[in-house]
Amino acid sequence: xxxxxxxxxxxxxxxxxxxxxxxxxxxxxxxxxxxxxxxxxxxxxxxxxxxxxxxxxxxxxxxxxxxxxxxxxxxxxxxxxxxxxxxxxxxxxxxxxxxxxxxxxxxxxxxxxxxxxxxxxxxxxxxxxxxxxxxxxxxxxxxxxxxxxxxxxxxxxxxxxxxxxxxxxxxxxxxxxxxxxxxxxxxxxxxxxxxxxxxxxxxxxxxxxxxxxxxxxxxxxxxxxxxxxxxxxxxxxxxxxxxxxxxxxxxxxxxxxxxxxxxxxxxxxxxxxxxxxxxxxxxxxxxxxxxxxxxxxxxxxxxxxxx
Amino acid sequence: xxxxxxxxxxxxxxxxxxxxxxxxxxxxxxxxxxxxxxxxxxxxxxxxxxxxxxxxxxxxxxxxxxxxxxxxxxxxxxxxxxxxxxxxxxxxxxxxxxxxxxxxxxxxxxxxxxxxxxxxxxxxxxxxxxxxxxxxxxxxxxxxxxxxxxxxxxxxxxxxxxxxxxxxxxxxxxxxxxxxxxxxxxxxxxxxxxxxxxxxxxxxxxxxxxxxxxxxxxxxxxxxxxxxxxxxxxxxxxxxxx
Numbered sequence: 001x002x003x004x005x006x007x008x009x010x011x012x013x014x015x016x017x018x019x020x021x022x023x024x025x026x027x028x029x030x031x032x033x034x035x036x037x038x039x040x041x042x043x044x045x046x047x048x049x050x051x052x053x054x055x056x057x058x059x060x061x062x063x064x065x066x067x068x069x070x071x072x073x074x075x076x077x078x079x080x081x082x083x084x085x086x087x088x089x090x091x092x093x094x095x096x097x098x099x100x101x102x103x104x105x106x107x108x109x110x111x112x113x114x115x116x117x118x119x120x121x122x123x124x125x126x127x128x129x130x131x132x133x134x135x136x137x138x139x140x141x142x143x144x145x146x147x148x149x150x151x152x153x154x155x156x157x158x159x160x161x162x163x164x165x166x167x168x169x170x171x172x173x174x175x176x177x178x179x180x181x182x183x184x185x186x187x188x189x190x191x192x193x194x195x196x197x198x199x200x201x202x203x204x205x206x207x208x209x210x211x212x213x214x215x216x217x218x219x220x221x222x223x224x225x226x227x228x229x230x231x232x233x234x235x236x237x238x239x240x241x242x243x244x245x246x247x248x249x250x251x252x253x254x255x256x257x258x259x260x261x262x263x264x265x266x267x268x269x270x271x272x273x274x275x276x277x278x279x280x281x282x283x284x285x286x287x288x289x290x291x292x293x294x295x296x297x298x299x300x301x302x303x304x305x306x307x
Numbered sequence: 308x309x310x311x312x313x314x315x316x317x318x319x320x321x322x323x324x325x326x327x328x329x330x331x332x333x334x335x336x337x338x339x340x341x342x343x344x345x346x347x348x349x350x351x352x353x354x355x356x357x358x359x360x361x362x363x364x365x366x367x368x369x370x371x372x373x374x375x376x377x378x379x380x381x382x383x384x385x386x387x388x389x390x391x392x393x394x395x396x397x398x399x400x401x402x403x404x405x406x407x408x409x410x411x412x413x414x415x416x417x418x419x420x421x422x423x424x425x426x427x428x429x430x431x432x433x434x435x436x437x438x439x440x441x442x443x444x445x446x447x448x449x450x451x452x453x454x455x456x457x458x459x460x461x462x463x464x465x466x467x468x469x470x471x472x473x474x475x476x477x478x479x480x481x482x483x484x485x486x487x488x489x490x491x492x493x494x495x496x497x498x499x500x501x502x503x504x505x506x507x508x509x510x511x512x513x514x515x516x517x518x519x520x521x522x523x524x525x526x527x528x529x530x531x532x533x534x535x536x537x538x539x540x541x542x543x544x545x546x547x548x549x
Binding site for chain 1: 359361380381382385386389390391393396397399400401402403406407410411413456460
């Protein structure tokens with residue numbers, strides 16, 4: 001793979017990659033695919049239109065992984081990429097995506113990853129997506145990902161989404177449709193600082209009996225940043241759904257949490273929770289009595305909260 | 308050695324100042340187990356918090372091992388070897404028991420070392436080490452974890468603010484055993500406990516009775532305990548639990 005040190009650093013941040021990943025991967029840097037590997041069970045093909053990839057995972061593939069990180073290190077790149085995952089039946093696979101932008105220039109850099117997952121019956125997918133931005137240019141680092149998940153009977157998807165640093169503006173949309181007995185678990189971690197803006201919208205439709213969803217967001221808004229968390233769970237069958245938004249505000253940070261539920265079936269059991277507040281004074285005092293300074297205590301509390 | 312010299316503390320109250328601690332002078336010698344008792348609202352917890360630096364004094368000085376710590380922050384006092392266990396242990400979303408013990412010890416201690424501290428307070432370490440210090444833990448469990456953080460810090464002076472508050476009788480019996488063990492330990496450590504539990508008073512070297520912000524009585528356990536047994540200053544365990 002031909003990548004420079006900035007790109008290497010971004011890869012470490014978004015995909016914990018220190019070297020070429022094992023298994024299937026597609027690495028995209030500055031708008032081009034710069035490395036790809038397929039396996040006997042996992043195929044990756046460029047779309048004919050050239051604007052993304054199709055990832056096909058064979059029935060019964062287990063203990064394999066797919067890495068598809070994206071890095072942008074040139075200022076002024078704007079791209080929208082469509083990646084479709086066709087996951088067979090009875091699979092158990094880890095998928096690591098993520099995007100790192102380093103923008104030292106004065107033009108905005110933007111990557112919009114549109115990911116669609118078609119998850120076959122009884123398959124289990126773990127999906128990890130991290131976003132990271134760096135660089136001291138005046139150009140903004142913008143990420144507007146869309147994730148669509150279509151889940152067949154008995155499938156499970158665990159999604160872990162994290163955006164901790166450096167992304168100026170993000171609008172994340174996640175849509176999921178679940179059939180009978182399928183299960184979606186989402187853990188989102190978000191920290192915004194400076195004048196950043198982050199919007200996260202979920203629309204989860206529980207269409208099959210015995211389906212369930214658990215969507216939990218933990219976030220911290222510092223400085224003058226703004227976040228909106230808008231999660232809607234729709235129960236169209238005998239299902240169970242839970243959404244939770246737990247947030248810490250600091251400085252002049254602002255957060256709007258809009259958890260919502262829609263029950264269209266008498267046997268839909270849906271719950272939502274939301275809490276926003278500053279760090280409790282007692283928590284700071286407790287850690288200070290253990291020898292930390294106030295700033296160190298604050299850092300420990302936030303690190304733990306976003307862990 | 309901890310010396311309190313003419314210390315006072317007033318809090319803002321409706322329509323004026325409320326004097327909670329009134330000109331107290333007191334010496335807590337090294338390696339003693341000292342219990343401060345007294346009626347509710349008498350200033351016991353406030354005194355403990357003044358020693359830890361959580362509230363500033365209105366007047367007077369606090370000397371710890373010969374250094375005037377009156378103006379020192381909570382952090383500075385902690386680093387000098389003062390430990391403080393809260394009456395209501397604080398909960399943290401996300402921080403685990405292991406995280407808290409590591410912060411307390413000031414080092415990246417191993418899981419094994421952390422487990423030793425939990426075992427000392429009677430918790431099955433394996434079950435607790437990766438638990439979050441959040442609302443899923445009971446009052447008794449939190450209390451013991453709180454004490455484990457004090458053990459992990461290896462402090463010279465450990466201040467416990469009403470350790471019996473908010474726990475059940477079974478946990479209370481365990482708590483007494485932990486204090487007895489700490490008292491017998493050969494570590495040079497002064498233990499200062501705020502409590503009006505007779506069973507805690509019973510293991511004290513010295514007892515101080517605080518009422519209305521002043522010291523009412525002070526002396527050895529043998530001297531003071533018989534005078535206060537059966538009063539609100541030395542309650543039986545069931546009286547408290549009711």
